[in-house]
Amino acid sequence: MANMRAVQVSKRGGPLEVVERPIPEPAAGEVRVKVEACGVCHSDVLAKDGTLPGTSFPRIPGHEVIGVVDAVAPGVTGFRKGERVGIGWNGGFCGACDPCRRGLFFGCANTKRITGINRDGGYAEYVCALSSALARVPAELTSLDAAPLMCAGLTTYNALRNSGARPGDLVAILGLGGLGHLGVQFAARMGFRTVGIARGEDKAPLAKKLGAQVYLDSEKSDVSAELQKLGGARVIVATVTNGDAMSAALGGLGPAGTFMILGAPEALTIHPGMLIGGRQTIVAWYSGTSIDSQDTLAFGALSGVRSMNEVFPLARAGEAYERMMSGKARFRVVITPR
Numbered sequence: 585m586a587n588m589r590a591v592q593v594s595k596r597g598g599p600l601e602v603v604e605r606p607i608p609e610p611a612a613g614e615v616r617v618k619v620e621a622c623g624v625c626h627s628d629v630l631a632k633d634g635t636l637p638g639t640s641f642p643r644i645p646g647h648e649v650i651g652v653v654d655a656v657a658p659g660v661t662g663f664r665k666g667e668r669v670g671i672g673w674n675g676g677f678c679g680a681c682d683p684c685r686r687g688l689f690f691g692c693a694n695t696k697r698i699t700g701i702n703r704d705g706g707y708a709e710y711v712c713a714l715s716s717a718l719a720r721v722p723a724e725l726t727s728l729d730a731a732p733l734m735c736a737g738l739t740t741y742n743a744l745r746n747s748g749a750r751p752g753d754l755v756a757i758l759g760l761g762g763l764g765h766l767g768v769q770f771a772a773r774m775g776f777r778t779v780g781i782a783r784g785e786d787k788a789p790l791a792k793k794l795g796a797q798v799y800l801d802s803e804k805s806d807v808s809a810e811l812q813k814l815g816g817a818r819v820i821v822a823t824v825t826n827g828d829a830m831s832a833a834l835g836g837l838g839p840a841g842t843f844m845i846l847g848a849p850e851a852l853t854i855h856p857g858m859l860i861g862g863r864q865t866i867v868a869w870y871s872g873t874s875i876d877s878q879d880t881l882a883f884g885a886l887s888g889v890r891s892m893n894e895v896f897p898l899a900r901a902g903e904a905y906e907r908m909m910s911g912k913a914r915f916r917v918v919i920t921p922r
């Protein structure tokens with residue numbers, strides 16, 4: 585059997601190691617994908633540390649995968665050899681359990697389907713995936729462009745389009761990192777009055793370049809007060825994981841406003857009285873399933889939303905991961921097998 589190069593975590597908390605593994609064979613209902621690019625996401629830390637229940641080792645991380653279908657097993661309909669596809673965090677759903685039958689595919693009761701967590705992901709030359717996990721990739725996007733849209737892009741795009749905000753509404757994106765730099769682009773192109781919020785005056789030109797009408801430096805200004813001066817936000821999308829930064833922005837919601845949590849802070853301080861008075865909502869948002877990824881890619885192609893990437897070869901995946909973890913990457917890190 586032919587081998588492939590892959591990067592795996594051999595034991596809980598262990599390093600990322602370059603290894604030779606047999607090229608996997610797709611099981612019934614799966615395709616095999618020849619990987620062209622795979623984004624490095626902060627959630628890959630969950631694969632490395634084995635934090636989520638059901639994680640086993642060795643494990644190949646990576647859930648922002650773009651590649652070409654190179655083998656199709658029986659039981660797959662709708663996808664053919666040679667098609668370019670994406671695979672995200674949601675590694676597919678059964679279609680038969682109660683949540684699936686209610687259309688809540690993200691909540692499929694068959695939970696052992698997270699790409700790069702309880703099945704192997706895209707830090708490799710090949711990966712197998714259930715056909716229910718596949719998104720179609722538009723020709724306008726290169727694989728390097730498309731990869732970060734499979735998680736960072738999906739998470740922000742899908743949150744925004746389900747936020748209840750309408751064109752012209754004031755929408756604030758808290759954080760201008762891997763998720764935030766995409767969130768500002770999506771919000772602006774969806775027709776929202778877009779506010780970018782980050783630390784430091786030096787980020788102002790970037791926020792404006794990405795499409796924000798207003799930039800707020802959270803070090804210099806009272807974010808909540810500034811948002812209220814603008815009329816109060818219909819939606820605030822928090823892409824940071826800092827609970828204090830989130831709490832400081834909550835007061836910027838307008839009447840019936842919605843605060844969306846995309847990253848998990850340790851804890852969050854809220855004043856329920858304020859929420860009651862403003863009839864406001866705090867909601868957490870799950871990234872999405874394969875059709876949501878496909879819609880994200882299509883909207884990215886249509887609107888010109890692009891991730892800014894730092895690219896590393898597969899052999900330097902460890903370095904790529906450290907770069908992502910340092911928080912210094914501008915803005916997304918992507919691995920390419922060649």
Ligand SMILES: [Zn+2]
Nearest residue numbers: 625627735736
């Ligand atoms: Zn992710």
Ligand SMILES: [Zn+2]
Nearest residue numbers: 678681684692
């Ligand atoms: Zn299901």
